[in-house]
Amino acid sequence: MTDKPVSHNPLPNKERAKLPRQRVPEQEPKIRAHNFQEVNLGFPPEMARRESLRCIECPKPGCIEKCPVSVNVRAVIDLILADNYLGAASKVREDNALPAITGRVCPVEDQCESGCVLGKKGEPVGIAYLERFVADWERETGQFGSPVAAPATGRKVALIGSGPASLACAGDLIQMGHQVHVFEALHELGGVLVYGIPEFRLPKEIVHHEINVLRRRGVVFETNVVVGKTVTIDELMHEECFDAVFIATGAGLPRFLNVCGEHFSGVYSANEFLTRVNLMRAYRFPEFDEPLYPCKDCDVIVVGGGNTAMDAVRSALRLGAKSASIYYRRTEKEMPARVEEVHHAKDEGVHFKMLVNPVEFLGDEKGNLTAVKCIRQELGEPDDSGRRSPVPIKGSEFVAPCQVAIIAAGTSANPLIQSTTPGLTTTKHGYISANEETLATSKPGVFAGGDIVTGGATVILAMGAGRKAAKSINEYLKSSHGVGVQAEKAVIN
Amino acid sequence: MFPIVATRQVARGIKLFEIKVPRIAKKQRPGQFVIVRLNDTGERIPLTLADANPEAGTITIVVQAIGKTTRLLNMLEAGDSILDVVGPLGKPSEIDNFGTAVVVSGSVGSAMAYPTARELKRAGNKVISIVGARSKDLLVLEDDVRQVSDETYILTDDGTAGEKGLVTKKLEELVEADKVDYVLACGPVPMMRAVANMTAPKKIKTVVSLNSIMVDGTGMCGGCRVLVNNRSQFACVDGPEFDASQVNFDVLTQRNNMYREQEKKSIELLQASLEAELTKLRESNRRHACALEVTLGEVAQ
Secondary structure, three states, X not given: OOXXXXXXXXXXXXXXXXXXXXXXXXXXXXXXXXXXXXXXXXXXXXXXXXXXXXXXOOOOOHHHHHOOOOOXXXXXXXXXXXXXXXXXXXXXXXXXXXXXXXXXXXXXXXXXXXXXXXXXXXXXXXXXXXXXXXXXXXXXXXXXXXXXXXOOOOOEEEEEOOOHHHHHHHHHHHHOOOEEEEEOOOOOOOXXXXXXXXXXXXXXXXXXXXXXXXXXXXOEEEOOOOEOOXXXXXHHHHOOOOOEEEEOOOOOEEOOOOOEOOOOEOEEEHHHHHHHHHHOOHHHOOOOOXXXXXXXXXXXXXXXXXXXXXXXXXXXXXXXXXXXXXXXXXXXXXXXXXXXXXXXXHHHOOEEEEOEEEEEEEEOOOOEEEEEEEEEEEEEEEOOOOOEEEEEXXXXXXXXXXXXXXXXXXXXXXXXXXXHOOOOOEOXXXXXXXXXXXXXXXXXXXXXXXXXXXXXXXXXXXXXXXXXXXXXXXXXXXXXXXXXXXXXHHHHO | OEEEEEEEEEEOOEEEEEEEOHHHHHHXXXXXXXXXXXXXXXXXXXXXXXXEEOOOOEEEEEEEOOOHXXXXXXXXXEOEEEOEXXXXXXXXXXXXXXXXXXXXXXXXXXXXXHHHHHHHHHOOOEEEEEEEEOOHHHOOOHHHHHHOOOEEEEEEOOOOOOEEOOHHHHHHHXXXXXXXXXXXXXXXXXXXXXXXXXXXOOOOEEEEEOOOOOOOOOOOOOOOEEEEOOEEEEOOOOOOEEEHHHEOHHHHHHHHOOOHHHHHHHHHHHXXXXXXXXXXXXXXXXXXXXXXXXXXXXXXX
């Protein structure tokens, strides 16, 4: 007896491994450096098929193991080979509520593709491109593979924030038959997917589509609600009768460098710069009202080496910067940004200055930024994160002219919810403490996940947390705890 | 979508709005603000709450037409809607029985000062209000302020109403004549700076409400950062009220001028097609309202 599924791949395994990885079509670097349209153009069907043919169908697929939400990659690829794209999309959606998004922004070289056997000798299967292909096909043909939901349970769950953790959680909870109400502080849904990640990497239209799919499945969204200010968690549970709450409010407050001159006009946090450009569409000023300090014909520097820094520097380039540079305090090897993003930035003409750290911003008499004073550094002993920490070289200071500087040095926890929710325990850095397995917080019925628990991480990890929370919340609602909360409420009412 | 239920012209270029936002009406405290976005191409701007009616679910804001958004907003009437209103944001005013509290306000600042003055009075303070403006037709809510104050002084730069002169001159007289325990200043930056300079040497607890440029209003972007006691503070979450003696007003002024060029351009474009812009706003908000109904209908099915 064998449960090996029927394969639609006509090629013997030896032939498959010989096939070259398909190169996804991209906009030319010189052209794309001046527009906000998407860089990657995605696979056409014949390329998706050719890439799918490369999968050798491992009995224990490493790709699935390495995926934070355990997408059944092998089954998806076989459905593509069977020309059943809608089926493939539904298969992805069983585990991943946002395939068109993860297919674009997942750090796949550390996840699914790092588990691919082909990667050991050559290049792994382009899993993200395939995922994106089926999701785009689904959207572009106006179909959507909606799984059938469980019968209604009558239980209400409040999700705080509408970023990836919350959306993934919403997808699972609605599937389990619960009522789901998502609260968003900003005017637009999607969290970091709309305020943080630029249009050229993740078009807003795709985020809106995924949200509309959730809406059609019954998820209720309410914008302009700052939980902790507009309404508190306790009010949601006791006055608005939510049986459980999932806090997924994201990364929070921008970190500045705390050096002199950081208040000069032209110095931005990456959060503000990207929010103005992405959420507020400042790159389309004056058609859109939100202004941005001019980048055109300016020298723009971005301090940091993560994906946020890459997004900011590539946005600056598209806004017409004369030069756009990354200033990073370690070396390229330690940069936390995705390899693909760094490559894209380099192709587009971004300069990379390594082992430098700003010590002061300089401005003119009007308070406009004119230059940055930096010190050169060398790598010393490894720090807590295992990365070698930079040590300043005495007397190596230099001044570089710049009119716009963007600080992408990470974020710290926003205390809005923690400070207004009695009984909610936080870590010493102010993040919400949650059980690693269940994501339950110290407060009964309240769960938390994503960046507000872990600190700044990735979209897919946040989605993994959202799914984990949905499972725990479901169990909580089924258990006597949930009933207890209901009974208590009946007494209060 | 948030409907405007009533409007009233309170001074030249200054208009009062009552807007239906039940969640904010229920939660707001004096000193807090909201952020509004008029339509889907609009910018986000902070506006201080002047009042609220929790039973009716309405909030009151008083808006001076200065930039594109405020000019456009002031053309709206009851029956129109605002696409986004979020809040209440910022920390509420510190209310305590200080003793004698002087509330100094300039023009539209009086609308922000009014609810705090009222609460200070309720808390047992002797409230003295100084309401100033360049001219009589720019005085805002002086009668409302008078009703919640033990003493009220009106001052105009040109002497067309009340006494002629600056609010700081009156404040100085009061401070010389009697013991003042607390001062709150709301209004233009030069006025708040002058108040701070006047009371600092006398060690009178003085608070100013800062009007920096904001985007999200929840601490996420840091655009509203101000230097207070040489440390960076976010007006949206650490403020908007700060100890006046510690505020760096130069940096506040500089940062508030950061988008001067773009603001000028926006206003020019608006003036060139005022009616068209207003129609565009109304139409896009109507479209949003319809889209919302359709989605809700789909969900109900």
